Amino acid sequence: MKYTITALALVGAVFAGACPKPSPSPTPSPTPEGPSYFGVISARSASPIHLRALTARGGKFYLGGPGPSSYCPVAQVGAACPPGNETVLAGGYKTLSLGVIVPGGQQVYVAPDGALSYTGAHSAYIPPGSIVDGFSREAPAAGAQFGVLNFDTGFVACPAAAADQGYQVFGQVDGATFGDGCLGFNALAVAGDKPGAWQY
Template sequence: MKFSLVPSFLLPLWAAAAPAAPATPENPSFSVMSTRSGSPIHFLPMNAAGQKFWLGGETTSYCPISEGCPPGNQTVFGPGGYGLNVMVPGGQQVYVDPNGALSFTQAHSAYIPQGSAIGPFSYQPGQNWGYYIFSGWGASGFMACPTEDNRWQVFAAVQNATVPKGNVAECLGFNALANTADSSPAAWQYI
């Protein structure tokens, strides 16, 4: 058996250069909605904003072209959930930062902070909905943590996350229901 090592400084470039998996019925593009009965995060959409992910709030996007811009008002993950479904050359990769926050790369950049996890993420089909899962670092999926401005930031469900209010016990684990989306880009880029 032969092993090859990739220097850690090349991993973000290598991952960003990897082609996205094609959308198929078993591995579609998808949006995410949280479920946790009886909680303030039940049925909230997951939105990309400020290079992080939030439950509720608004998706933030940008398009530099005058015609042909996708709507950009809904956050859509590409097949497998390793990146966002965008038009921008090079795409935007999804990762978990060293503090445990679910994050995405800036457009035109493959920079991911050292100590981040670039997976494993997975889309698992279900009866009516699929599921979006992060299983790195021994996580059991995702959790939403309250912020000072009354939003819920998405983190990997790990006990050592550095959360906005400093207390992981205030975070709520949730099921990330994945709803199949159109395979065409949902935004030029998310910001």
């Protein structure tokens, strides 16, 4: 409960306000207004993943566990380094990227095993058979605070191999099997206005 309240407080502090529905290019996917930054929190009532921030860590995404793995070359960038303590996404209109400053950006994709993943900085490598264009975003409904990030076949979170890592996030792709402890969830989008890190 303490983590849930903290996560919501942090998300609210970083993002300006953005209703649930079940559920990449090297640079953020453009919209007429720009890259359209946002964060994601999960919604699955009465579950251990309810209201958890989506976190980019070690090339994958998680709900719960430690904060994001981020880096900024302070010696070269100095005060221009974003804080890197929250995971920010960009786009979500067919393709999806991380909200980063690093040249070339970092693309989000669903790996062949279903793992929601992202490319390393300075690398465009994506495993063959991955899905890069199954994402969509919905604006908040009238009077609603949150929009929704969708993946064509929905998102699911499974307990990570190490208990302290929280739940790993997957896309429900054909051929992937998920255990009894896995939970489908809605990805609520919280609008933002700036990148979250130099790189994740």
